[in-house]
Amino acid sequence: MNRKLFFYGQGLPYLKINQYPGTLIVIEGADCSGRSSQISSLRSWLEGQGHAVLDTGLRRSNLVGSAIDEAKKGNTLGKTTLSLLYATDFADQLENKILPALAAGFVVLADRYIFTLMARDMVRGASKDWLRKLFGFAPVPDMIFYMQVDPQVLLYRSFEKYGTLDYWEAGMDICLSGDIFESFQIYQSLLAHQFDKMAEEFSFIILDGHEAPETIQKKIRRDIERYFDDGKIVSVVTDIISEEQEEEGRRLASG
Secondary structure (H helix, E strand, C coil), X not given: CCEECCECCCCCCCCCCCEECCEEEEEEECCCCCHHHHHHHHHHHHHHCCCXXXXXXXXXXXCCHHHHHHHHCCCCXXXXXXXXXXXXXXXXXXXXXXXXXXXXXXEEEEECCHHHHHHHHHHCCCCHHHHHHHCCCCECCCXXXXXXXXXXXXXXXXXXXXXXXXXXCCCHHHCCCCCHHHHHHHHXXXXXXXXXXXXXXXXXXXXXCCCCHHHHHHHHHHHHHHXXXXXXXXXXXXXXXXXXXXXXXXXXXXX
């Protein structure tokens, strides 16, 4: 069933797509919150159910994805430049990957979305109004899951995974503390605060990221199955209404 494509602002004015049969599912959360593992398991499950799946995420644009990685190595990027590079990365993927996949009926799994970008930018001092305009071209997802994890747990997971802490994920560029461990916890706490504020506004489905991955995956699958089942009900009702309208039209035409 085709659904109307809604945007948070004006959308991309030169694209004529306004309806699509696909589904856009977002999993948000901090680095090391467990998003990517959930996306991987979800993709396997959805494909096993017969769905065509595209997964996407930050810095995967053919246009600027690798350029962002290179630019971040010097630890000298300004806040606005960083924000605009990520916005460009997202816009390129939206136009060339996400929207075409939705139009083709794919389930698109987004490993983070504009909410991570907005949270990061607001922590760095960007205004909410400016960000709303900047990311107004983003489509409203069908479902948004948020992996909620305590910053102290993120610290342990990050150090276990990488053996060190990332300069940007620790917020060292905004001088929260001279100690990278303290800076990391402050920065991740500020991000979590922004996510918590967005959760109600954007209808996040909050998941306890401290639970076992298998438990979290079961909850995600349960909610997705319910969403698809509700969609089938809506589709059936729509088909019945359409048939009744057609029959009424034939009756009037013959009468």
